[in-house]
Amino acid sequence: MKKYENLFKQALTAFCIFFCVAVTAQQTHFSPAELTTAADIWLKQQLPTDTDLQIDISALDNRIGDKTCTQPLEFSLSQAITQRQNTIQIRCNTEASWQLYVPVRIDEIVQAVVLQQNVANGSLITADMLTIAQRERRFIRGSIVTDTSQVIGARSKRTLSMGQILTLQDLCLVCKGDVVTISVSDSGLNVTATGLAQSDGSLGDTISILNQQSKRTISAEVIAVNLVRVKF
Structure with missing residues (x-):
């Protein structure tokens, strides 16, 4: 059901963008609210569709009054679209030209594992300590x-503190002294050792x-909790 709701929302958004842009292109008289909406619609058309982004656009002050433009409005960003703090320039290119600037903030939203309780140094991570939540990417340092x-x-x-976003840098999936499983892959043949x-x-x-059978020290890649892999 959620999948179909998302598809409906995407279709509705696409229709609104098409309709609103078509109407805006025919207008010659714009209120501050209409200009803000037009800037918001234009920006959403520029953003990648494969990333969850949160847009916070600052409305133009009503005190600037209505604007008139007999040509289609032109929009541009003052910085690269990847910048969190940005400004949309709205420009009217006529003899009586004018331009306005709309501040906007763009945040990438990610799904992340978050701690539900305080965790002491060296503690074993259990399922009841963790939950999934949406967080702004800018607050995350690490993987x-x-x-x-x-x-x-x-x-x-x-x-670690309750509410903290968990990163791989906070953990050892294999800790010094742990007994681990060694997975060895060679030409399609897989064997394991400890x-x-x-x-x-x-x-x-x-x-x-340290291979417990051969007593030789080998190098291996950590691929999961207490699991390492040797490739030939």
Whole structure:
């Protein structure tokens, strides 16, 4: 049901943009509210559709009064569209030309794993500690965790606070001294062994592992909680 609701909202938004732009192109007289709406519609047409973005546009002050333009309005951004703080320029290119500036803030919204309680340094991460929430990307430093199952069983490398966004840098999926499973892949053949981690590692890190059978130290990539992989 949610899928169809999203499709309906996208279709409605596309219709509104088409209709509003068509109407605006025929207008010659604009109130501050209409100019703000036109700037908002134009900006949404410029943004990528594969990213969840939150737009906060500042309405033009009504005290500037209505504006007249016999040509289609021109819009542009003062900075690259990736900038969080930006300004939309509205310009009328006629003999009696004028231009206005509309401040806008663009925030990328991501789904992230967030802590539901305080976590002490060295604690084992359990499912009841975690939830999924929407957060602004600008508040995140590091590689975000988007799937709770990815980190259940990991250990915290520092003290973490309730409400904090969890990143891979906060955790060791394999901690020094842990007994880990070594997955070895060679020409389609997969075998496993056990080893002892010689250092901490997070997802994608390469760490040293002491093979408990051969007593040799090998390098392996951390691919999950207490699981490493050796490739040939």
